[in-house]
Amino acid sequence: MKRLEQLKNSGNKAFVAYIMAGDGGLDRLKEQVQYLQGAGVTAIEIGIPFSDPVADGPTIEAAGNRALKHGVTLQKVLEEMKSWTFQVEIPLLVMTYLNPVLKFGVERFASECSKAGVSAVIIPDLPYEHKELVQPHIDKEGIKLIQLVTLTTTDVRLADILSGAEGFVYAVTVKGITGSRDEMSEDVKAFMRKVREKSPVPVYAGFGISKSSHVDMLRDDVDGFIVGSAIVEAFNDNRIQEIEPLISAVTATHSV
Amino acid sequence: MTKVKICGLKEEQHVKAAERADAIGFVFAPSKRQVTIEQATELAKHIPVDTDKIGVFVNASLEQIEDAIARVPLTMVQLHGDEPDELVGAIQVPVIQAFSIRTKEDADQLKKSIADYVLVDAPGTDYRGGSGKVFDWSLLDGADIDPSRLIVAGGLKPENVHAAIMQTTPYMVDVSSGVETDGRKDTAKIQEFIKQVKDDSMEQTIEKVGFFGKYGGQFVPETLMKAVKELEDAYNEVKEDPEFQKEYHHYLSEYVGREQPLTFAQRMTESLGGPKIYLKREDLNHTGAHKVNNAIGQALLAMRMGKRKIVAETGAGQHGVATATICALFDLECVIFMGEEDIKRQQLNVFRMKLLGARVESVTKGSATLKDAVNEALRYWVSNVEDTHYLIGSALGPHPFPTMVRDFQSVIGEETKRQILEKEGRLPDAILACVGGGSNAIGMFYPFIKDKDVQLIGVEAAGQGVDTDRHAATLTKGTEGVLHGAMMKLLQDDAGQVQEAHSISAGLDYPGIGPEHAYLADIGRVEYRSITDKEALDAVISMSRLEGIIPALESAHAIAEAEKQAKTMTADQILVICVSGRGDKDMATYAEKLEGLS
Numbered sequence: 001m002k003r004l005e006q007l008k009n010s011g012n013k014a015f016v017a018y019i020m021a022g023d024g025g026l027d028r029l030k031e032q033v034q035y036l037q038g039a040g041v042t043a044i045e046i047g048i049p050f051s052d053p054v055a056d057g058p059t060i061e062a063a064g065n066r067a068l069k070h071g072v073t074l075q076k077v078l079e080e081m082k083s084w085t086f087q088v089e090i091p092l093l094v095m096t097y098l099n100p101v102l103k104f105g106v107e108r109f110a111s112e113c114s115k116a117g118v119s120a121v122i123i124p125d126l127p128y129e130h131k132e133l134v135q136p137h138i139d140k141e142g143i144k145l146i147q148l149v150t151l152t153t154t155d156v157r158l159a160d161i162l163s164g165a166e167g168f169v170y171a172v173t174v175k176g177i178t179g180s181r182d183e184m185s186e187d188v189k190a191f192m193r194k195v196r197e198k199s200p201v202p203v204y205a206g207f208g209i210s211k212s213s214h215v216d217m218l219r220d221d222v223d224g225f226i227v228g229s230a231i232v233e234a235f236n237d238n239r240i241q242e243i244e245p246l247i248s249a250v251t252a253t254h255s256v
Numbered sequence: 257m258t259k260v261k262i263c264g265l266k267e268e269q270h271v272k273a274a275e276r277a278d279a280i281g282f283v284f285a286p287s288k289r290q291v292t293i294e295q296a297t298e299l300a301k302h303i304p305v306d307t308d309k310i311g312v313f314v315n316a317s318l319e320q321i322e323d324a325i326a327r328v329p330l331t332m333v334q335l336h337g338d339e340p341d342e343l344v345g346a347i348q349v350p351v352i353q354a355f356s357i358r359t360k361e362d363a364d365q366l367k368k369s370i371a372d373y374v375l376v377d378a379p380g381t382d383y384r385g386g387s388g389k390v391f392d393w394s395l396l397d398g399a400d401i402d403p404s405r406l407i408v409a410g411g412l413k414p415e416n417v418h419a420a421i422m423q424t425t426p427y428m429v430d431v432s433s434g435v436e437t438d439g440r441k442d443t444a445k446i447q448e449f450i451k452q453v454k455d456d457s458m459e460q461t462i463e464k465v466g467f468f469g470k471y472g473g474q475f476v477p478e479t480l481m482k483a484v485k486e487l488e489d490a491y492n493e494v495k496e497d498p499e500f501q502k503e504y505h506h507y508l509s510e511y512v513g514r515e516q517p518l519t520f521a522q523r524m525t526e527s528l529g530g531p532k533i534y535l536k537r538e539d540l541n542h543t544g545a546h547k548v549n550n551a552i553g554q555a556l557l558a559m560r561m562g563k564r565k566i567v568a569e570t571g572a573g574q575h576g577v578a579t580a581t582i583c584a585l586f587d588l589e590c591v592i593f594m595g596e597e598d599i600k601r602q603q604l605n606v607f608r609m610k611l612l613g614a615r616v617e618s619v620t621k622g623s624a625t626l627k628d629a630v631n632e633a634l635r636y637w638v639s640n641v642e643d644t645h646y647l648i649g650s651a652l653g654p655h656p657f658p659t660m661v662r663d664f665q666s667v668i669g670e671e672t673k674r675q676i677l678e679k680e681g682r683l684p685d686a687i688l689a690c691v692g693g694g695s696n697a698i699g700m701f702y703p704f705i706k707d708k709d710v711q712l713i714g715v716e717a718a719g720q721g722v723d724t725d726r727h728a729a730t731l732t733k734g735t736e737g738v739l740h741g742a743m744m745k746l747l748q749d750d751a752g753q754v755q756e757a758h759s760i761s762a763g764l765d766y767p768g769i770g771p772e773h774a775y776l777a778d779i780g781r782v783e784y785r786s787i788t789d790k791e792a793l794d795a796v797i798s799m800s801r802l803e804g805i806i807p808a809l810e811s812a813h814a815i816a817e818a819e820k821q822a823k824t825m826t827a828d829q830i831l832v833i834c835v836s837g838r839g840d841k842d843m844a845t846y847a848e849k850l851e852g853l854s
């Protein structure tokens with residue numbers, strides 16, 4: 001994850017791609033990761049399907065349900081990742097709701113993630129207040145717990161969350177759930193600036209980023225972008241190439 | 257929650273060790289624990305601002321006391337001598353008056369004190385101001401002292417403080433020698449004592465941060481944290497606000513029609529040949545079930561918070577109807593999420609909600625029942641959190657919902673307790689209530705939790721049988737997990753995916769259980785049993801024909817279990833059933849399932 005810091009210092013923007021593990025069958029995961037790596041993304045967030053994904057919008061929920069129909073579980077995803085022999089050159093993250101982790105066992109989750117080459121985890125329903133449930137275990141394995149901040153995060157909380165932030169900060173751009181959006185509200189820019197000013201680690205904008213107009217609008221106020229629903233949808237519709245312009249819009253070196 | 261006072265502190269390290277205490281006592285009277293005003297002033301600098309600083313005096317003058325109040329400064333005064341009422345009345349901070357209790361007559365003296373609080377202690381042997389001896393707590397039984405004024409001291413220590421709290425339910429416990437070793441305060445004992453009180457299981461002090469044992473918490477996306485915290489603050493405020501409570505009770509009586517009778521079920525009693533059976537008649541509430549008690553409380557709170565839009569989920573439609581009703585009453589915008597399956601099962605309630613002006617959103621995802629309706633309501637809340645209140649319908653969800661819903665439903669148990677004491681002069685031997693998310697059950701049980709002789713039985717839906725995969729018996733079959741913002745017990749598979757629940761009763765068709773129930777099950781205070789679809793339907797018939805009361809399908813689960821329970825009880829015993837709702841909404845199901853009934 002050091003690389004994210006270096007990228008920030010070089011002034012280039014990060015592109016983090018979210019995919020739903022096992023959407024279309026678990027054997028597709030490997031090719032998707034390889035494809036995205038080849039397309040130049042900075043890091044990949046691998047989503048674990050969950051029966052009750054309350055932070056997600058319809059696109060990711062539907063992808064999760066398809067994956068569940070294929071019998072995909074946290075354990076199977078980690079096993080699959082462990083079996084990979086190709087060169088993984090970018091950080092891989094796991095994004096999962098808390099319950100599958102608890103059922104799997106937090107300690108075991110940490111050690112299996114480590115064996116699977118996971119550098120960080122994101123648990124959207126584990127707020128800062130309860131992070132001790134997971135943090136000590138993944139600390140031991142050198143895995144980072146990515147924190148989310150949102151437009152509704154109060155300044156006091158923001159300071160607390162940022163003080164313990166590691167890897168990068170996931171700054172949510174909308175008051176809502178994941179999913180593509182047409183508009184980005186103006187106060188999002190101000191929010192991103194505020195977070196970035198205070199954050200010891202890079203700040204990436206996520207939720208609702210689906211087009212280069214979003215990227216253009218926020219480019220100067222964040223260190224990177226997280227794109228989920230748009231990629232999940234593109235993979236599902238077999239038109240992932242259409243995402244490439246968005247990737248290059250983010251990662252291309254910009255002269256300011 | 258019982259408060260803790262650590263008394264007789266002389267050293268900085270011990271003041272610091274008592275950081276979690278609610279009050280610190282400085283002894284200014286002659287004693288081996290005596291401190292000067294100067295020493296107390298120094299020590300007070302290490303005490304958190306919201307901790308009370310109490311000065312202990314024996315027959316001091318008003319000037320001496322006022323001097324100490326101003327200089328330390330003290331927030332309370334504790335008197336151990338023969339101070340006259342004029343002195344007690346003249347002190348401008350709250351006063352605790354201490355009494356030594358030897359006999360019942362001593363205990364009667366307490367009531368005459370004009371002080372804000374009375375402290376009871378064992379008679380001193382060596383000096384005034386407490387001996388460290390244990391007094392017989394049972395002397396307080398029947399003395400009719402308001403527990404909110406009562407401070408218990410005298411021989412308390414980490415090992416016995418739990419029992420003292422259980423027996424006397426005081427405002428505060430006070431300890432001095434019990435946290436000493438060889439006459440000097442002991443850091444470890446101070447901390448252990450505080451821990452014993454604060455983590456005292458029956459006291460549920462843990463709810464302070466939203467946990468019941470390990471269950472509960474606030475496992476929600478960051479976007480909701482602000483709303484959840486604001487709700488927590490707002491609720492803490494209204495809980496103590498007499499105006500709010502007055503308003504809430506006003507609507508309960510004038511609009512809902514409370515209080516509801518505790519009906520003696522004569523024919524059912526005779527037919528079962530066991531205990532006297534009483535029915536708590538939540539079915540008589542406006543809108544037909546207990547759900548409205550909670551809907552009114554939360555809607556009033558939402559308005560206090562300046563929110564005029566309400567989102568809610570519903571299973572049977574009972575909570576949806578209650579919410580739509582209250583939204584009509586208060587002119588609030590109302591969106592109700594309801595599973596497609598449940599919409600089919602509860603057509604009439606869907607129409608009722610629409611008639612009342614609510615928007616009903618059909619949820620087709622997942623099992624298309626209550627669990628999925630909660631998911632959608634949560635998502636809607638995430639997206640509209642600034643102006644919308646989520647009016648959850650059961651004792652579920654992130655803190656403060658489980659506590660808040662329990663409190664708004666506790667009117668059930670409070671009335672029942674008062675009524676049974678009036679009718680029978682004693683508490684019942686057993687109380688039964690059905691458990692979906694757990695709101696009618698916790699509302700009924702909560703006021704009886706400390707009455708250990710009252711057996712509490714929660715009844716879950718066994719659907720087609722707990723050994724099939726079609727049931728909703730979460731506590732019988734579930735395991736720990738996080739769903740809908742709380743750690744609770746869940747029906748889930750080995751990978752942590754939440755499973756679908758099944759019950760003929762839409763209101764019990766939920767794969768989780770409120771966190772407080774999970775906790776009460778763990779500590780064994782409430783026993784949870786289960787009743788199948790078929791048994792519940794049979795109970796519908798028997799209750800209808802014996803008592804002329806057609807119960808809701810949910811309530812019929814409690815009734816069916818009560819029939820079994822009654823067979824194990826005797827004629828001199830009393831059993832209470834919470835009839836959480838009436839059967840109007842289930843008439844289509846009854847007509848279909850009981851076709852050919854003769």
Ligand SMILES: Cc1ncc(COP(=O)(O)O)c(C=O)c1O
Binds near residue numbers: 690
């Ligand atoms: C009449 C009735 N009783 C009981 C329940 C179950 O809910 P809870 O366990 O929250 O009381 C419902 C839920 O819809 C209901 O309508």
